[in-house]
Amino acid sequence: MKLSIIAVGTKMPAWVQQGFGEYEKRLPREWKPQLKELAVAKRGNNANVEKLKNQEAEQILAALPRSAHVVALDVLGKKTDTQALAKNMLNWQQLGQDIAIVIGGPDGLAERCLQRANQKLSLSDLTLPHPLVRIVLIEQLYRGWTINNGHPYHK
Structure with a gap:
């Protein structure tokens, strides 16, 4: 199993790169994600949001590995907690x-x-800025891994 995180947004601030890197280095090799950063569609005054999202969709769909199990993070996705994410991670390994x-x-x-x-998952009912989502996601992947492996981090 290879894990990819496909994220719209490039040139992240140093704090995002540091936060992501901190948890990425803690993950074992089989859970280290390949981060694919994609350009944000150019926004301007009176921009057509659907058109912009479709421009980003072109890149996202092209970046997806062909036969991958795709998990979309979406505010309307299934609400999940850390324990459920850990169970999802076990299921993903078995796929x-x-x-x-x-x-x-x-x-x-x-x-x-x-x-x-x-799958469509929601990390929170809160609206999170997409750079912060990277950090929340990678930390939760690490936390899920620790739960599944009896590591004390989650306590």
């Missing part, structure tokens, strides 16, 4: 497929990205 977790841009994901997803 025998690559896993791709998708983080949309500032306006979320286009409908066709959501339709491509095998």
Whole structure:
């Protein structure tokens, strides 16, 4: 199983890179994600949000590994907690497929990205800035791994 995180947004601030890197280095080799950063569609005054999301969708869909199990992070996705994410991680390992977790841009994901997803998860009812989602996601992946492996980090 290979894990990819496909995220709209490049040139992240240092604090995002540091936060992501801190948890990425703690993960064992089999859970270290390949981060694929994609350009945010250019926004301007009176921009058509659906058009922008569709431009980002082109990149996202092209970046997905062909036979991957796709997990879209979406505010309307299934509410999950850490224990449920840990169980999902065990299930993902048993699928025998690559896993791709998708983080949309500032306006979320286009409908066709959501339709491509095998799962839609919500990390929070709060609206989180997409750079922060990277850190929350990687920390929760680490936390899920620790739960599944009896590591005391979660306590």
